[in-house]
Amino acid sequence: MKWAFVGASNIASEWMVGAVRAVGDEVVAVVSGSAERAQAFARQHGIAQALTDSSALAGLELDAVYVSSTNDQHEAAVLQAAALGCHVLCEKPLALDLAAARRMVEACRAAGVVMGTNHHLRHNSAHRQMREVLRQLGLGPLVSARVSHSVFLRAQLQGWRIDNPGAGGGVVLDIAVHNADSLAFLLGEYPVEVMAMTQQRGMSRGVEDDAMSLWQFASGLCAFTHQGYNTPHASNRLEILGQQASLEARNVLNQAPGGELVWRRVDGDLSLRLDHDNLYVRGLRELHRAIAGQPNDLASGEDGLKSLAVALALLESARTGRRVPVSYA
Template identity: 50%
Template structure:
């Protein structure tokens, strides 16, 4: 795509400022408008980020753009994506797509009916580490996968410690913020779909009320693979990682559950140890490049709308499991799922 491909930002967000604006510009796009419910915030954000137009009106933004990047709070995604689709605009939406599986599925169907591309901004499947692991598994280098382990416990930065810790109605909590990423990355690396989850959650004092700030659990995949996950907002000194253990070897990814193009993957077999070559492409630049290629009809987005529905279904099941202390089946097509914030 060339610089005539015009993007609008729905939400004057931190992630757009820190990652997405540069990714759009570096891949040949132009950010032409930003929308916020607060007119002063919209204007200040536009000035600080060299965006020529600021507005509080979604319709006004949609009139100016070819595609939108949605990074508002989670409860707003559904309506904003539907309105964007009706206007014929392509949509790259932050995770989770919505607060119910039925709403997320409706977003996918609305974009399909409108003939526009819907992508979910699951950045981690764009990491060179995870792509190298997927390729190694597909090539049979660890034999048949048996187990996986994701440790994604971090400390939520102070400037992000707002609604994610306090507002269930907006989809607060570590499961919708981090476990949802684990679910997508596991599906991608294993090339397998999850069928059941068992989870426990924790409120260690950073979050408020019923909002969880830590979680552990296990996911069973259709092939029989069992995957552990450990997620938190509260651990300032932990390292992240992703491991897959098979009949003939193990893949050990370190420092790889991150927004930056860092981390390594060690392949360990009976023959010894080998560091896999890693592509260090910026994760968000690759996401935007894949999305614009999809708009041109040359590829699918790195993570589709359907992928976003799957990750939300895992998160919803994990929340239900933590609430009820039982294993919960994962169903990405259930029509009447409860709000995951309940």
């Protein structure tokens, strides 16, 4: 497939150009509001077209568009891609409100193109293995889940994420959406109600850089999540706790493949074998399967809408100090 990249972002440069090429596809154009940035990106990665006006994409032969511009610009890019008949992979969060996300999903559906959300963490080998254990063997009745996803945001990734609420900055829209997708991938459900507290611990200006939250699921299970930008010396983990056994995945909430998975049982702990591979490459392979109409684990546009709904409910809870039902409508 031939791709256009809308947004000359760090993730596009560090991960997505290589992933597209690894699955045998080609990046033929990059679009950025900055001509200098678009040209530098194109030179660095050997891309033929460097554009500042996305309307020029209409003159190219394209199969797919990857959107990694700031969150407030996602909707326009996705609607344009759908109008061109291109499949779409969009960064998270899809938008800043559910109405915009719904318009994006419905535009792609109406155009007959596949829309994916770049929730890469579901493709970590530990999470795939966890889901197989949950499906095939189980942990007994599930009790709770815990996600510790507090990181240190590198200087080159800070920018609008720490000071621009209008662009979708803040750790909840950036990281809590990943936690929502990862738990949904494992549990097969999204929360119905949430509570959250947010804080600013020295990195951000005008948006939160740390958040704690409690999630209630329809099944009765509760989850605790911590998402933050200010912990350079912390590990991360995701745990599913059952009455008969538990699963603990450590250092798996990263862009790079890696981590370990322990199955804790009454007869002792067992470290499970993991075959690590590139999360973004696997995500693109799942997109190809979706386009071909094959069974797949792609995070769909609808999945992206639901993870956004969770994040918006968390922000509302933090603002009001109340439990907030999650609306997916």
